[in-house]
Amino acid sequence: MGSVKTLETEVCILGGGPAGMVLANLLHEENVSCVVVEKLDPESIKAEGRAGIIEWTTVEALQQHGLAEQMLSDHRTQGQCEFRTPEWTFMLDYASLNGGKVHTVYPQTDLVYDLSNVFEQRNGQALYRIEGQSIEQSNEGVTLNCVQADGEQLTIHASFLVGCDGGRGLSKRAIPKEAVRVYHQAHNIHWIAILAQAKPYFPYTIYAMHPDGMAAFLMRNDSVCRYYLQIDGDDDLENWNEDRIWATLEQRFFMGNKNLHRGNIFKINKMSLRSLVTDPMRYQRIFLAGDAAHLIPPTGAKGMNLAIHDVLVLAELLIDHHHGKIDSGDLDLYSKKRLPLIWKAQNFSLQLMNMIHKHPSDFDQELWMSKMKQLQTSPAFATDFSIDYVGIL
Numbered sequence: 001m002g003s004v005k006t007l008e009t010e011v012c013i014l015g016g017g018p019a020g021m022v023l024a025n026l027l028h029e030e031n032v033s034c035v036v037v038e039k040l041d042p043e044s045i046k047a048e049g050r051a052g053i054i055e056w057t058t059v060e061a062l063q064q065h066g067l068a069e070q071m072l073s074d075h076r077t078q079g080q081c082e083f084r085t086p087e088w089t090f091m092l093d094y095a096s097l098n099g100g101k102v103h104t105v106y107p108q109t110d111l112v113y114d115l116s117n118v119f120e121q122r123n124g125q126a127l128y129r130i131e132g133q134s135i136e137q138s139n140e141g142v143t144l145n146c147v148q149a150d151g152e153q154l155t156i157h158a159s160f161l162v163g164c165d166g167g168r169g170l171s172k173r174a175i176p177k178e179a180v181r182v183y184h185q186a187h188n189i190h191w192i193a194i195l196a197q198a199k200p201y202f203p204y205t206i207y208a209m210h211p212d213g214m215a216a217f218l219m220r221n222d223s224v225c226r227y228y229l230q231i232d233g234d235d236d237l238e239n240w241n242e243d244r245i246w247a248t249l250e251q252r253f254f255m256g257n258k259n260l261h262r263g264n265i266f267k268i269n270k271m272s273l274r275s276l277v278t279d280p281m282r283y284q285r286i287f288l289a290g291d292a293a294h295l296i297p298p299t300g301a302k303g304m305n306l307a308i309h310d311v312l313v314l315a316e317l318l319i320d321h322h323h324g325k326i327d328s329g330d331l332d333l334y335s336k337k338r339l340p341l342i343w344k345a346q347n348f349s350l351q352l353m354n355m356i357h358k359h360p361s362d363f364d365q366e367l368w369m370s371k372m373k374q375l376q377t378s379p380a381f382a383t384d385f386s387i388d389y390v391g392i393l
């Protein structure tokens, strides 16, 4: 084995997803040295496929830093969504209820690809196909030990490490259990999440509340659609071939004899919805951001937006620390500023999740249907919902 290569930097960013790539661009813009370590290469990240609904506050912030150019030349906007049951349909014109704010529809993977390109053009240092394997902290700094795709070892010494490595990442495991509190809840709601190469049939998000379970459609772009189907926890993906998926979607969207624009299903996962919040999102020299710090059911399309807002706050603090304007203790402000908004987003997403799903108990079913009815009958609730739906403030 050859000698271990080493690198020195101020901020080591573990993970090159939305949180990692936004943070890297912001720090680099202000000459704070940083290195991104990402186990995949940009093309493989692009092939992943996750979020696609972006809040206006996220778009505005990215725009301010010159990070939204490609997205804004190639996006859609959405200001309405529809709820369906066997008895009624209801269109929520959330843009008109919240003062004209809309969602931007653009695939997360394209956004990450764009952010990586901008970072590269600005001569930022992103190391792809390198996996972080262990993290050590001392009074002097933090060390990330990595292995490259060719098996070579790499060690990165930094003043701080920001774990942007997602829900199953290494960084959260480097924090002793007793140093933070982790709030976690599993929801006993299970989905198959589908990405299909198909023309959108609907012009906006549809949430259908069928007696067999929820179905949802979320726009991605002109040729890719995201669908979700609620399934039983003990159901398996093997039971779902393409024909069954399309037929079930059409049935749950109450389409009668009409068909969706069917196409190749290129990604399908089974997901169990859960929520998690880590408090605080810092342990000494390690910070957690995005899914590494919190998980949220995708119903409200909040996860990527939260991830980006985390690093907007953290970048500002790290930049101030770099310029000597604040000391290390002041970096605790990161958790203090972010956690109330993260809980607010959890609240919104759980409420929407409960309103649209089939529940095992009749009591819960009626309880949440009553909330759904409020959306149609209470202008005050519909306005609050519309404001939070399009951007947690």
Ligand SMILES: Cc1cc2nc3c(=O)[nH]c(=O)nc-3n(C[C@H](O)[C@H](O)[C@H](O)COP(=O)(O)OP(=O)(O)OC[C@H]3O[C@@H](n4cnc5c(N)ncnc54)[C@H](O)[C@@H]3O)c2cc1C
Pocket (backbone or CB within 6 Å): 014, 015, 016, 017, 018, 019, 020, 037, 038, 039, 040, 045, 050, 051, 052, 053, 054, 108, 130, 131, 132, 133, 164, 165, 166, 167, 168, 169, 170, 193, 289, 290, 291, 292, 298, 300, 301, 302, 303, 304, 305, 306, 307
């Ligand atoms: C089906 C689905 C739909 C969603 N829809 C939406 C939506 O519409 N809107 C929304 O806001 N959110 C949505 N989300 C949530 C959103 O995708 C996540 O919240 C978002 O990806 C979090 O970004 P992140 O940067 O924190 O983590 P990630 O995107 O998970 O990125 C982590 C990165 O770290 C890398 N990594 C991990 N471990 C290591 C390691 N040891 N070494 C090196 N690299 C490593 C990974 O390869 C990955 O690239 C959805 C999620 C799912 C699953």
